[in-house]
Amino acid sequence: MPRAATTLDPFNAIAEPKRRLVLEALAEKEMPVNDLVGRLGWPQPMVSKHLGVLKEVGLVNSRREGRQRLYQVNGEKLKTIHDWAKMFERFWAHQLLRIKERAERKHQEKTN
Amino acid sequence: MPRAATTLDPFNAIAEPKRRLVLEALAEKEMPVNDLVGRLGWPQPMVSKHLGVLKEVGLVNSRREGRQRLYQVNGEKLKTIHDWAKMFERFWAHQLLRIKERAERKHQEKTN
DNA sequence: TTGACATATTCCCACATAGGAATATATATT
DNA sequence: AATATATATTCCTATGTGGGAATATGTCAA
Numbered sequence: 001m002p003r004a005a006t007t008l009d010p011f012n013a014i015a016e017p018k019r020r021l022v023l024e025a026l027a028e029k030e031m032p033v034n035d036l037v038g039r040l041g042w043p044q045p046m047v048s049k050h051l052g053v054l055k056e057v058g059l060v061n062s063r064r065e066g067r068q069r070l071y072q073v074n075g076e077k078l079k080t081i082h083d084w085a086k087m088f089e090r091f092w093a094h095q096l097l098r099i100k101e102r103a104e105r106k107h108q109e110k111t112n
Numbered sequence: 113m114p115r116a117a118t119t120l121d122p123f124n125a126i127a128e129p130k131r132r133l134v135l136e137a138l139a140e141k142e143m144p145v146n147d148l149v150g151r152l153g154w155p156q157p158m159v160s161k162h163l164g165v166l167k168e169v170g171l172v173n174s175r176r177e178g179r180q181r182l183y184q185v186n187g188e189k190l191k192t193i194h195d196w197a198k199m200f201e202r203f204w205a206h207q208l209l210r211i212k213e214r215a216e217r218k219h220q221e222k223t224n
Numbered sequence: 225t226t227g228a229c230a231t232a233t234t235c236c237c238a239c240a241t242a243g244g245a246a247t248a249t250a251t252a253t254t
Numbered sequence: 255a256a257t258a259t260a261t262a263t264t265c266c267t268a269t270g271t272g273g274g275a276a277t278a279t280g281t282c283a284a
Contacts, residue, residue, distance in 0.1 A: 015127035016242080020196070027200055033261055046243070048262055067251045067260045075203025082197035084132070088139055089194070091187025128272080145231055158273070160232055179230045179281045 010077050011084075013057040018042070019050050023073060026060060032068035122189050123196075125169040130154070131162050135185060138172060144180035 014020055018040075025031065025039055033051065037044050051071055054060040058077045062069050126132055130152075137143065137151055145163065149156050163183055166172040170189045174181050 009127070009129065011123075011129075011132065012127040015121070015124040017121070017123075018242085020123070024199065027203075034259095043244080044261070045245085045263080049242080052262075064251090069261065073200055073203050075200060075205075078197055078200040079204045082194065082201070085190055085194035085197060087136065088185055088187060088190040091139075091185050092191045093187075130272085146229095155274080156231070157233080157275085161272080164232075176281090181231065 008057065010057050010059055010080055013053055013059055014081065016050070016053075018046075019054055019059075022047070022050050022054060023059065023078075026071055026073045030070050030072040032065075032070050034068070036071070120169065122169050122171055122192055125165055125171055126193065128162070128165075130158075131166055131171075134159070134162050134166060135171065135190075138183055138185045142182050142184040144177075144182050146180070148183075 014023070021040060022036060025036055031039075033044065033047055036047050036051075040047065051060065051062075055062060055071075059074055060071050061074050062071045064070075126135070133152060134148060137148055143151075145156065145159055148159050148163075152159065163172065163174075167174060167183075171186055172183050173186050174183045176182075
């Protein structure tokens with residue numbers, strides 16, 4: 001069986017590099033689809049489709065304004081990612097640990 | 113074209129829920145494959161294959177010890193994920209912004 | 225060397241999905 | 255109503271990949 005649906009899992013949704021670029025653009029400011037099209041240089045349907053996935057998985061919200069649809073980052077869902085990664089903080093935070101890891105890596109080179 | 117190779121992108125590698133579970137287990141302590149097999153209850157080849165992907169993408173390191181191969185989390189690569197998510201910190205950190213977002217969401221409900 | 229233990233690899237298949245092209249829908253303007 | 259603008263959706267295809275089963279490789283002990 002392949003991977004779980006992109007539209008159900010934020011981690012899966014941001015696995016696509018283009019979707020990360022969309023989020024990074026939206027991080028600057030709320031934006032309509034066409035601004036993203038111009039900024040990213042992709043076909044409009046491509047942008048809309050990626051936005052559709054991001055919307056369905058909850059990583060962005062949108063609101064209408066005239067003919068445009070403005071997309072914005074949803075912080076809550078991105079916090080999920082951040083919190084998960086934070087679980088491993090101790091593996092990079094402490095200098096002592098880093099030294100220990102470096103030593104283990106050297107040992108690994110011999111045993112590999 | 114489907115998604116880019118899992119083994120080239122940490123974000124893609126952790127898109128698979130089972131691989132996140134592997135990393136979470138290894139977050140507790142360095143561990144040989146069989147410990148993971150017992151802990152997760154998956155077939156050994158499945159565990160080895162997921163470890164293979166995590167290793168190739170650099171999210172874990174390994175070293176031999178007798179017949180066993182001990183796997184450990186690689187903090188540096190996980191920091192990459194953490195740093196990326198941190199980019200959106202302001203979207204959940206400030207109370208004022210949260211209030212603003214809530215207002216925008218209410219407006220969205222009307223216009224949707 | 226033989227056997228037991230520990231881990232990795234190969235082969236196959238089903239399936240989700242990104243991209244492309246064309247088209248559909250929605251909203252504002254005249 | 256007709257047109258222009260803005261965005262979404264549908265259909266198609268190629269391809270990466272997770273799971274299962276079987277097997278291979280590697281390492282220690284007797």
